Amino acid sequence: MSVWCNGAFVDHLTLDLAERGLMLGDGIFETIAVREGRAIWLDAHLARMARTADALGLAFDEHKLRGALFSVLIKSAAPSEVLRITLTRGPTGRGFAINGDKPTLMISLNPFDLSKLPASVRLATSTIRRNPSAPSSHFKTISYIDGIAAAREVAGRADDALLLNTEGHVACTTIANVFLLKDATLITPSDGQGILPGIARAVIMAGVAELGLSLELRPVQSAELATADAVFVTNSLRLATPVSSIDGKACGMRAIDDINAFLERDFS
Template identity: 50%
Template sequence: MSRTWFNGALVTGALALDRGERGLLLGDGLFETILVLNRTPLWGNMHFARLEASSRELGIGFDRNLLDDALEELLAGAPSSHQVLRVTLTRGSAGRGLAATGGTSSLLLTLDPFDPGLMFRPVALASTAIRRNPHSMSSRLKTLSYIDNVAAAREAAARGMEDALMLNTEGNAASSTIANLFLLKEGRLVTPARGQGILTGVMRQALLHTAAHLGIETEERAVAPGELAGAEAVFLTNSLRFVRPVSAVDQQPLAQGDLSQLVSALCEAARLQCGADPRLIWEAPGVKRPAHKEGR
């Protein structure tokens, strides 16, 4: 079951957009994609705080009380199974010109079923020539201007790969098109630093916190692409898919180190917040669930 809330009310069918909607015309907006477990947005406050900070930086109106009311209405009566919540905030309609002001921002929330079988699944990457710019707002903010990511993902798909490894303009490893990058090296977690042209993902932050709680040393720095081949494990983090081991880059296999301790601790943190372990595959009534597996 899918549900939609737009500018003050639940809606069915197509949305009625103003012809001057800048989110559509210029990609002038922001979004957050959030896993919902047991009708609870996982790490929702972190997502919404990022949305609010980004909207303030871009000068887009944001009303947290309105968002909270919209969430309550959207989630009421929703299934308790895995769902994906997307929150889209745009500048709305304004006069012509890139620097135009005025108008009222638009807020769109959608809720759709999410297949938990996509979580924790290994992924092979293809490198791409499309670079992330450390000096660009579109690299460090979660804006609607996603064309570089779209182009890189299409390039990877054309080569039979699910995602792409994106470098930054200095030639260092940055991220995939939809996830942050981590390396396990000599028992330490290494991830590209904030100034490397990355979006600092919420799951990335949750994992760094979890690692600290487990006593695992972490390091945020520039990562040369050649380091991936020598790592004990390489993996991606994403708000919907959690932790995904990288099996290969450009068809060159990578080591598959044990990530089960990190995965278990991260999932336990999610369970404490949402009352449900995200690793459990939700089934229709009367259908037996598969055995629980660690470190998927």
């Protein structure tokens, strides 16, 4: 494991007790797949991070960040790794609306064992709801308590939690976007449904014509999941993973190998 923080590699991380990320979860992050020292979809991840930082008033220096990433990635020592970039407002005085002038930037690089990725996942619907108007729903912030609570709620009976929004429509899982495949149509919840618009999701949406599919972005009723030819979930590390069951009921298992092959082209 390599960890870079505020300009230097560190063995142990020491944080100011006024650090906003620690005290208030006031920060953002990106998790990026690395293959043979190359960060996959890096530009898209950094563009999303820049948009999020701007929306939340966090200082974001992309030039500085890219320099730090270069220093970290040259330490790559495994065929497959995961890169995490965390940016917080840093230490500040008291007050929710206060601005910080010393943001904390931390980058870590860890081995990632692809052999442990699941061939499929079981979902269970959580009682926790995604609020489409909440920043924590559509920005990738370090305030992940809803996802943690939902994952703990379904632990032991499913691999991940399915989260609905406050209107009862399908939103996402704790770590992934949700897609339905029905005939030649891909269906996924639209951006206003309380989802974090994922990078792998965007790649798939951009490639639907090449995949010979059409795309529907709209509210998705939970009942639609039971009648889909396939349900699958996506994120930047796992790519597309079939859902085998939801709340103990089997899902359609039409193969999605062509979708994964399309995503994996960027990894070669």
